[in-house]
Amino acid sequence: MLNFFKKKAALVWAKKHVLKSGEFKKNSVKNQEALLLSLVKTAEKTLFGREHDFESIRSVKEFQDRVPVADYEDLKPYIERVKKGQANILWTETPEYFAKTSGTTSGSKYIPISKEGMPFQIAGAQSALFHYIAQKNNADFVNGKMIFLQGSPEMEEVFGIKTGRLSGIVAHHIPGYLQKNRLPSWNTNIMEDWEAKVEKIIEETEHENMTLISGIPPWLIMYFEKLTEKHGKKIKQLFPNLQLLVTGGVNYEPYRDKMNDLLGGKVDIIQTFPASEGFFAFQDDYTKEGLLLLTDHGIFYEFIPLEEYGKPEARRLTLKDVELNKDYALILSTNSGLWAYSIGDVVRFTGKDPYRILVSGRTKHFTSAFGEHVIAFEVEEAMKATVEKNAAQITEFHLAPQVNPTEGLPYHEWLIEFEKEPENLELFRSELDEQLRARNTYYDDLITGNILQQLHITPLKKNAFHEYAKSQGKLGGQNKTPRLANDRKIADLLEIYKL
Known part of the structure; x- marks a missing residue:
C-alpha cells in the first residue's frame, strides 16, 4: 500500500511540475534578459562588480561591453581571494561549496557554488525525472533501488568552504524520500580505488531490485560488463524491473548499440547536461531530438559562433539571435559569481519552441591540424x-x-x-x-x-x-x-x- 501511494504521489507532483514549467519555456528570451540584470544588480557591490561598473549596467549590450569573455585563468585571481575566505569578491557571500575539477592548464579548478546556486543543481535532476514520469505516466521506478554514480561524498575544507567533486556534493542533497532506496552504501561511495569500488557496488546491487541507474556511459558499460561476466546473464535478466538509465557527461549515441546489447531488453534513457558550473539541460521529450535548455535556473547564457570563438571581434549572441544547427561556444553568467565564463562546451540548437540543444563538442577538443576543424x-x-x-x-x-x-x-x-x-x-x-x-x-x-x-x-x-x-x-x-x-x-x- 505504501508503494502505491508513493508512486501515486510522484505522478501528481510530476504533472504539476511540468504544467508549471510551461511558463519558462514560453518566455525564455524575456526571462533571460531580466535574469542577467537581476544578477548584475545583486553583485554590483562585489569587487568584480565595482571593477566592471555593474551599477551603471542597464542592458545586455552594456554588460557585454564591460565584461569580457573569461576562462578559468582569467577568473583565477578572484577565486584565489575567495579561497582565502574573502566575501564580496565574485558574489555577495563566500560560496557554500567549491566543486573541485581537473584542469589541463590550471591544475585543479575550484568552481564556486553559492547558496543560491546549489538548489538549482538538485532541481535540474528532479525536473528531468518529473518530466519523464509525466510523459510516460509511469513512476514504477520510485519503489525500487537506485544507483546515483558519484565521486566520494567526503569533503575537505578550504578556509571553511566545503570542497569536493560535484557528484559528491550533490549526494548530500538527495531528497529524503530517495535516500532509503539509494545505493551503494556510504562506505562504498568513499572508496578511491575505482576498480575495487565497482566490485563492491556489484556486491551491494546484484541481488537487489534495481529500477534506476545513473552514470556516464563508460562507467555504466564497465559496471554492466562485470555483472554480465560474473552471472552470464544480460542486465534485464538480472534486473527485470530496471526501468530507467540517467546519463550525462558525453554523447550517449555512440554507446547506444553496445548498451542495448548489454541490457538485452528495453530500458528508457534520460540524457542530461550537468556540470560543476550548473545544471544546463535535460531530455524532456522522448519524441524529439535535443535537451531542454533550463533558462530559469540562475544562469544567463551567451553563444559565440564556433568559427569566431577566440577572435577579438567575436559576436556574443543571446537566445533571440541563435540559429538552428549551428555550433556555438557556451558562455555563462551565474548566481554563483561566474561572469561571461567560457565553460569549454560547444552546443547546437535543435529547436526554439522551447529551446533545445545538443552538446556537439568542446572548444579545446577538435582536430584541425590542416584547417579542417572537425568537431x-x-x-x-x-x-x-x-x-x-x-x-x-x-x-x-x-x-x-x-x-x-x-x-x-x-x-x-x-x-x-x-x-x-x-x-x-x-x-x-x-x-x-x-x-x-x-x-x-x-x-x-x-x-x-x-x-x-x-x-x-x-x-x-x-x-x-x-x-x-x-x-x-x-x-x-x-x-x-x-x-x-x-x-x-x-x-x-x-x-x-x-x-
Whole structure:
C-alpha cells in the first residue's frame, strides 16, 4: 500500500511540475534578459562588480561591453581571494561549496557554488525525472533501488568552504524520500580505488531490485560488463524491473548499440547536461531530438559562433539571435559569481519552441591540424552511421592527426576499440571517411585536393581505453578520454594497445 501511494504521489507532483514549467519555456528570451540584470544588480557591490561598473549596467549590450569573455585563468585571481575566505569578491557571500575539477592548464579548478546556486543543481535532476514520469505516466521506478554514480561524498575544507567533486556534493542533497532506496552504501561511495569500488557496488546491487541507474556511459558499460561476466546473464535478466538509465557527461549515441546489447531488453534513457558550473539541460521529450535548455535556473547564457570563438571581434549572441544547427561556444553568467565564463562546451540548437540543444563538442577538443576543424558531433555522427551500415559495435575511439607519416600524404588516424569488428575493415574505413566528408566540407576539400589521404584505422585490443585511463590515473568517476585531439599525445600512448 505504501508503494502505491508513493508512486501515486510522484505522478501528481510530476504533472504539476511540468504544467508549471510551461511558463519558462514560453518566455525564455524575456526571462533571460531580466535574469542577467537581476544578477548584475545583486553583485554590483562585489569587487568584480565595482571593477566592471555593474551599477551603471542597464542592458545586455552594456554588460557585454564591460565584461569580457573569461576562462578559468582569467577568473583565477578572484577565486584565489575567495579561497582565502574573502566575501564580496565574485558574489555577495563566500560560496557554500567549491566543486573541485581537473584542469589541463590550471591544475585543479575550484568552481564556486553559492547558496543560491546549489538548489538549482538538485532541481535540474528532479525536473528531468518529473518530466519523464509525466510523459510516460509511469513512476514504477520510485519503489525500487537506485544507483546515483558519484565521486566520494567526503569533503575537505578550504578556509571553511566545503570542497569536493560535484557528484559528491550533490549526494548530500538527495531528497529524503530517495535516500532509503539509494545505493551503494556510504562506505562504498568513499572508496578511491575505482576498480575495487565497482566490485563492491556489484556486491551491494546484484541481488537487489534495481529500477534506476545513473552514470556516464563508460562507467555504466564497465559496471554492466562485470555483472554480465560474473552471472552470464544480460542486465534485464538480472534486473527485470530496471526501468530507467540517467546519463550525462558525453554523447550517449555512440554507446547506444553496445548498451542495448548489454541490457538485452528495453530500458528508457534520460540524457542530461550537468556540470560543476550548473545544471544546463535535460531530455524532456522522448519524441524529439535535443535537451531542454533550463533558462530559469540562475544562469544567463551567451553563444559565440564556433568559427569566431577566440577572435577579438567575436559576436556574443543571446537566445533571440541563435540559429538552428549551428555550433556555438557556451558562455555563462551565474548566481554563483561566474561572469561571461567560457565553460569549454560547444552546443547546437535543435529547436526554439522551447529551446533545445545538443552538446556537439568542446572548444579545446577538435582536430584541425590542416584547417579542417572537425568537431565531436561530426565524428560521432559519422561513426554512428558507419557502425549501423556495417553491423559493427565500438567500445571507444580517439581521432588524432598524423602530420608526418613515413610515406604518403598526411591523414587522420582513428584508434578504435571494437566490441564487434566489421566483417570488412577496409569497407568500414572507406564508409567512415565518406561519412565524415559528408559532414565537414573542409575535410572533404582536403581529401579532394590531395592535401590529405583517406583516414587510417588502427584497431586496439579489448580494454585498451580502460588500461590507458588506469595508466593515467583517470579511471572511473566522471573521467573520460577526449575523442578528438589536435596533437598525438594521447594517440602515441594508445599505440601500445594496437592489435
